[in-house]
Amino acid sequence: MERLASFGNDPFDKPPCRGCSSYLTEPYVKCAECGPPPFLLCLQCFTRGFEYKKHQSDHTYEIMTSDFPVLDPNWTAQEEMALLEAVMDCGFGNWQDVANQMCTKSKEECEKHYMKHFINNPLFASTLLNLKQAEEAQHNETAIPFHPADDPPRPTFDSLLSRDMAGYMPARADFVEEFDNYAEWDLRDIDFVEDDSDILHALKIAVVDIYHSRLKERQRRKKIIRDHGLINLRKFQILERRYPKEVQDLYETMRRFARILGPVEHDKFIESHALEFELRREIKRLQEYRAAGITNFCSARTYDHLKKTRDEERLKRTMLSEVLQYIQDSSACQQWLSRQADIDSGLTPTVPVPSNSGRRSAPPLNLTGLPGTEKLNDKEKELCQMVRLVPGAYLEYKAALVNECNKQGGLRLAQARALIKIDVNKTRKIYDFLIREGYITKA
Numbered sequence: 001m002e003r004l005a006s007f008g009n010d011p012f013d014k015p016p017c018r019g020c021s022s023y024l025t026e027p028y029v030k031c032a033e034c035g036p037p038p039f040l041l042c043l044q045c046f047t048r049g050f051e052y053k054k055h056q057s058d059h060t061y062e063i064m065t066s067d068f069p070v071l072d073p074n075w076t077a078q079e080e081m082a083l084l085e086a087v088m089d090c091g092f093g094n095w096q097d098v099a100n101q102m103c104t105k106s107k108e109e110c111e112k113h114y115m116k117h118f119i120n121n122p123l124f125a126s127t128l129l130n131l132k133q134a135e136e137a138q139h140n141e142t143a144i145p146f147h148p149a150d151d152p153p154r155p156t157f158d159s160l161l162s163r164d165m166a167g168y169m170p171a172r173a174d175f176v177e178e179f180d181n182y183a184e185w186d187l188r189d190i191d192f193v194e195d196d197s198d199i200l201h202a203l204k205i206a207v208v209d210i211y212h213s214r215l216k217e218r219q220r221r222k223k224i225i226r227d228h229g230l231i232n233l234r235k236f237q238i239l240e241r242r243y244p245k246e247v248q249d250l251y252e253t254m255r256r257f258a259r260i261l262g263p264v265e266h267d268k269f270i271e272s273h274a275l276e277f278e279l280r281r282e283i284k285r286l287q288e289y290r291a292a293g294i295t296n297f298c299s300a301r302t303y304d305h306l307k308k309t310r311d312e313e314r315l316k317r318t319m320l321s322e323v324l325q326y327i328q329d330s331s332a333c334q335q336w337l338s339r340q341a342d343i344d345s346g347l348t349p350t351v352p353v354p355s356n357s358g359r360r361s362a363p364p365l366n367l368t369g370l371p372g373t374e375k376l377n378d379k380e381k382e383l384c385q386m387v388r389l390v391p392g393a394y395l396e397y398k399a400a401l402v403n404e405c406n407k408q409g410g411l412r413l414a415q416a417r418a419l420i421k422i423d424v425n426k427t428r429k430i431y432d433f434l435i436r437e438g439y440i441t442k443a
Contacts, residue, residue: 018052019045026078027065031055037194040064053194071117079104083114168231179221183214227263241374247274248374335363367391383433387426397422397430402439410443 017024019041029046031039034055041050049057066078075083082102090097099107154170167176190204225231240251250273258266289300364385367373372391376384384394397420404419405411416431417424434440 015040017042017045018055019048019050026067027063030062030064032060032062034059072113075113083110084118086110087114165231179218180214183211183218187211224259228258228266229263243270243274244277245374245377247277252375338363365389379433379437383429387429389426389430394430398434398439401431401434405440408443410441412443415443 015024015037016022017028018039022042024040024042028043029041031041039052039055046061051057066081067076069075070077070080079102083098083105086098086101090101095107095111098110099105102110105113168174169176186207190207192201192204196204240248243251247270251270254266254269261269289303292303294300294303365388367376367381367384370391372395373381375395376391380394381391383389384391400419401411401416404415408415411431413428413431417427420427420430431440435442
């Protein structure tokens with residue numbers, strides 16, 4: 001098989017002769033000491049002793065030909081390749097067309113030889129099985145399947161769902177835009193030629209190595225997305241919301257370490273902390289029972305019922321004080337009534353804001369159902385209600401101000417107003433709040 005020509009039957013598929021630049025026809029000569037690329041000569045140039053640069057006429061050589069049997073004494077290697085190419089072109093089973101393209105064998109000979117040596121041959125069958133398994137393994141390394149059992153969503157291009165899925169295309173199991181999408185541009189003008197100097201050749205090899213490292217980083221990021229199931233972002237967020245607020249904060253903080261731990265270990269870590277939180281809350285409840293002198297769970301149920309009743313009475317007294325406080329202000333009274341309606345319907349009540357005399361203030365923003373509300377603490381919710389700012393925008397402004405403060409070592413109000421282009425009064429309130437809560441520091 002070493003004598004088998006490494007190119008097809010078409011002479012235009014072979015590189016030209018290095019001596020006369022004519023297209024090579026078998027048999028031809030390959031220098032065993034020169035290359036890569038292979039140094040090929042036709043028989044005429046070889047008999048003349050053609051020499052070029054490092055190639056000398058006394059170098060060892062190989063005769064490249066396909067005129068020898070491989071699987072069957074009556075079939076040459078060239079005919080074997082012609083049969084495979086004909087089956088690929090005409091399709092399996094179209095033996096008459098295969099025979100017509102080969103021109104040297106009949107329909108029956110082609111069918112019998114192909115079935116015997118390429119279909120029913122156990123050596124070839126095991127080889128094809130190994131190739132298929134290797135291809136599937138490579139596919140598992142690169143493709144990013146959609147894990148849920150239901151059909152993956154197929155959003156329109158540049159829609160909100162498409163942006164949530166980072167441009168993922170379920171039909172192709174890949175992304176519209178890859179990480180480091182223009183990494184291939186550095187290779188488009190590289191061409192390895194024999195006349196390159198050693199320094200230039202080493203430089204081109206270094207560029208290729210850098211490109212390989214960028215491909216590895218691309219595959220690493222795809223693997224993280226695949227292993228952690230991050231394509232279905234909405235389902236991921238729903239699973240995250242089942243944890244208490246304290247565990248959600250931990251989840252948000254530890255998310256950057258998920259790529260190190262792996263999906264199973266990361267989930268175990270979060271679940272263990274959720275269990276720890278539940279145990280601590282249960283221990284605190286038991287300690288409350290003990291401080292109240294309760295020794296059995298029957299008394300604990302009575303205690304919980306009475307505590308709930310006391311809390312309801314305290315809430316009623318609080319509502320009465322609010323009525324007395326705002327009874328003189330129709331706008332504030334209307335806000336209080338709206339707040340009570342929210343409480344009765346099970347929604348998050350808005351915080352009433354006393355109105356200034358002579359000026360009618362806008363009612364607080366109702367955060368019920370707005371995206372990002374679950375990521376805010378109570379003080380941040382109150383701020384968003386007061387300044388009438390949606391939680392998503394507040395989180396973006398907060399992240400921008402915190403990042404700039406970390407870079408500069410402090411932040412001034414003028415810098416904050418330059419970063420977020422909104423009403424200056426709202427910027428002032430957000431800036432003062434972040435200073436007061438310790439998220440940022442003054443420059």
